[in-house]
Each structure stands twice: as structure tokens, then as C-alpha cells.
Amino acid sequence: MSIHFQAQMPSGWKATSAIRILRFPGGEITLVVPADLDEKPAYATVTGADPSDLITLGLWADYAHQLGQRAIAVLPYLPAARADRGMPFGAKVYAELINSFGLDQVIVFDPHSSVAPGLIDNVKVVGSAPYVRRATIGRAGSAHDYVGVLAPDAGAVGRAQAAASALHLPLFRAEKHRDFETGKLSGFSCEALPRDGRLLVVDDICDGGGTFRGLAEATRLPKERLTLYVSHGVFSGDAPALRQHFGEIITTDSHPGSAREGVATKVLSIRNILAPYVEY
Numbered sequence: 001m002s003i004h005f006q007a008q009m010p011s012g013w014k015a016t017s018a019i020r021i022l023r024f025p026g027g028e029i030t031l032v033v034p035a036d037l038d039e040k041p042a043y044a045t046v047t048g049a050d051p052s053d054l055i056t057l058g059l060w061a062d063y064a065h066q067l068g069q070r071a072i073a074v075l076p077y078l079p080a081a082r083a084d085r086g087m088p089f090g091a092k093v094y095a096e097l098i099n100s101f102g103l104d105q106v107i108v109f110d111p112h113s114s115v116a117p118g119l120i121d122n123v124k125v126v127g128s129a130p131y132v133r134r135a136t137i138g139r140a141g142s143a144h145d146y147v148g149v150l151a152p153d154a155g156a157v158g159r160a161q162a163a164a165s166a167l168h169l170p171l172f173r174a175e176k177h178r179d180f181e182t183g184k185l186s187g188f189s190c191e192a193l194p195r196d197g198r199l200l201v202v203d204d205i206c207d208g209g210g211t212f213r214g215l216a217e218a219t220r221l222p223k224e225r226l227t228l229y230v231s232h233g234v235f236s237g238d239a240p241a242l243r244q245h246f247g248e249i250i251t252t253d254s255h256p257g258s259a260r261e262g263v264a265t266k267v268l269s270i271r272n273i274l275a276p277y278v279e280y
Contacts, residue, residue, distance in 0.1 A: 002256050003046045003053040004271075005060060007039035008280075014042055019063075021056055031059050043072035043278050045271055048256045049079035054097060061101040071102065072278055076109035076254035076270045077232045082205070084115035095119035107274050109254055110159065110204050110231035124277055128231045129162035131273055132202060135229065135250050135266060137167065146227075147197030148172050150190075152215045160202040163229070172199070174215055188218035198225050198247075206230040206251070208237035216245035223247045233258040233267075 005017035017039060020032045029052060041064040046053045061071035075098070083090025098106065099121045106120050110128040117123045137144040148169050151160035153176045164171040174190040193199060199221070206212060206228070216226055224247045233239075233251030240262040242249055251258050252268045259267070 001053055001056065002048045002050060003044060003056050003060075005044050006042040008042045009039055014275075015039075017041070019060075029056050029059065031056075031063060033063070041067065041069050041071070042280065043074055043275075045074040045076075045274075047254055047270065048077055054079070054094075058097075058101040061103055065102065070104040070280065072105040072107070072280075073098075073101075073103050074107045074271070074274050074278070076107075076252065076274060078108045078111045078116050078120075081112040081116040084113050091116040092119055105279055107277050109252070109270060109274060112204055113155075124279075126274060126277055127162060128159060128202075128204070128229075129166040131252075131268060132163040132200075132229050132250075133166040135268055136200060136227070145198050146200055147194045148199050150174060150193070150199045150201045150215075150219075152176075152201055152203055152211055156203045159204060163200070163202045167200070169200075174218065176211065176214075188214050190215070190218055193219060193221070198227060201226065201228045201246075203230050205232045205234060206239065206242075207234045209235070209239040209242045212242060213238075213245055233260075233264055235260040235263045239263050 005019050006014050007017035009015055018034050018037055022030050022032050044057055044060050046057055057073055064071040080090035080094040103122060105122050107124045108117055109126050111117045117125050146169055149160050149164035150172045151157045152174050161171050172191055172193055174188055177187050212228055223245050226246045227248040228246040229250045231252055232254045234255050234257040248265050249263060250266045251264045252270045254270045258264055
């Protein structure tokens with residue numbers, strides 16, 4: 001399971017809760033609370049989108065509310081954020097489940113679009129741009145050899161522009177092209193890129209990595225000139241092949257897939273990023 005409970009100790013310090021999760025033989029989940037527990041619930045962090053973790057979050061929220069405490073959830077990888085239209089309307093179904101827990105605050109990180117977080121009660125959206133900057137050039141903003149940020153497609157332009165502004169770099173755009181008859185990806189086009197220096201590709205999610213491999217091939221740049229930043233590394237399928245095209249791959253541990261061997265070269269702690277936004 002990918003859920004973690006943080007507790008407030010009598011000293012005021014935050015620490016991992018002593019509460020543990022139990023699954024009954026019938027499949028139901030419950031929480032085991034030690035009889036001598038001397039802590040208060042602070043917040044719960046769910047990484048990934050396992051439905052069992054969401055049910056466990058609901059149980060923890062009920063426990064916190066029965067104690068008269070706020071129930072705060074850190075949900076960096078917002079489940080079904082890509083299912084923001086159509087039938088079934090996945091983002092709405094997941095939002096209704098999350099809202100049923102009566103959470104007092106829900107913190108999400110760089111969601112795919114504004115649709116899914118717009119359906120969540122008491123939501124706090126944290127953008128990725130400051131953390132892209134820290135991951136690439138550090139807090140001090142020291143000299144670096146990046147010459148631009150590259151948006152892989154039209155949907156990524158907004159977050160790529162925010163990153164480019166934070167890094168004080170120009171933005172370059174690429175476009176995906178599809179075969180209208182089959183709907184399959186047929187290739188990429190990209191505006192003229194600088195002849196020297198590194199380019200930073202910025203997006204929210206990397207699943208199998210096909211989009212980013214296609215983009216890298218279209219630029220015809222050596223991998224030493226390309227860095228990939230994605231907020232959520234699902235890294236399924238052929239994702240390890242990305243290392244053939246990108247010299248550096250940066251993500252957060254917002255999804256268990258980020259730990260897949262042979263993909264990310266740098267993984268940022270999502271709890272370190274989002275903990276300061278928790279409103280106790």
C-alpha cells in the first residue's frame with residue numbers, strides 16, 4: 001500500500017504514526033489503533049491511485065474526525081486527473097469518493113488540468129515551477145547550461161511556460177501530429193532550437209514515455225543536451241528506454257512507479273515539497 005500517516009506528538013514534533021493497517025480475510029480494511037497511543041493525527045499522504053489506499057484514507061479521516069481533529073490529505077497524484085471528460089467521467093467519480101470523506105484540506109501537486117481539482121472540496125493546488133527550478137539549478141539559481149524549456153505538446157505549454165519563467169529561459173514548443181483516420185500518433189514537429197546548450201522538457205505525467213521518446217527523436221539532439229522533468233513518474237511499459245534519449249530524468253515520488261529501476265536519475269521527495277502547505 002502507498003499511504004502514510006503523519007502524527008503530531010505531545011512534544012509538538014511530527015513523526016510517523018503508530019497506527020497500522022489491517023486487511024481482514026474477507027478483504028475489508030481497517031486501522032489498528034494502539035490502546036496507549038499518545039499522538040494526534042496530522043495528515044495522511046497517498047501516492048499513486050490504488051483504490052485500497054483511498055478507502056484507507058477514508059477510514060483515517062473518520063478516525064481523525066471522531067477525535068475532533070482536522071483530516072488533511074496530501075494527494076499529489078490526483079487519481080483520474082487525466083479522465084477529465086467523456087463517459088464514464090472518471091475524475092468526477094473519484095472526486096465524489098474523496099469528497100465523501102469530509103476532508104478539511106486536500107493538497108494536490110501539478111494536476112493534469114483544472115477539471116479534476118475543481119471537483120474536489122477544500123483543495124489546495126501546488127504548481128511545479130519552483131521545484132523544477134530547484135531540481136535543475138538549485139535554490140540559489142546558480143549559473144547553468146540550460147538554454148531553454150521545451151513543451152512537448154500544446155497541453156504542456158502552460159506548465160512549461162511557468163517553468164521557463166521561473167528559470168528565466170525562453171520557451172520552445174513542439175506539436176504532436178496524429179493520423180486522422182486511425183487516431184494514432186504519426187510524428188512531431190518542433191520550432192527551431194538553439195544550436196548549443198541543454199534543453200529542459202517539462203510535463204506533468206510520464207506513463208510509457210512514447211511521447212517523450214518521439215519528441216527526442218524529432219529534435220535529433222544527443223541525450224546529453226536533453227533533460228526531462230515530469231511531476232509524476234508512472235514509468236510503465238518501455239519507460240526505461242527514455243534513458244537512451246535523455247541525459248537526466250527528474251520526477252517526484254508522487255507515484256510508486258517513480259522507483260522503477262533504470263528510469264529516473266533524480267527523484268524529489270513529494271512530502272518535503274507539500275508538507276509546508278498543510279494547514280493544521
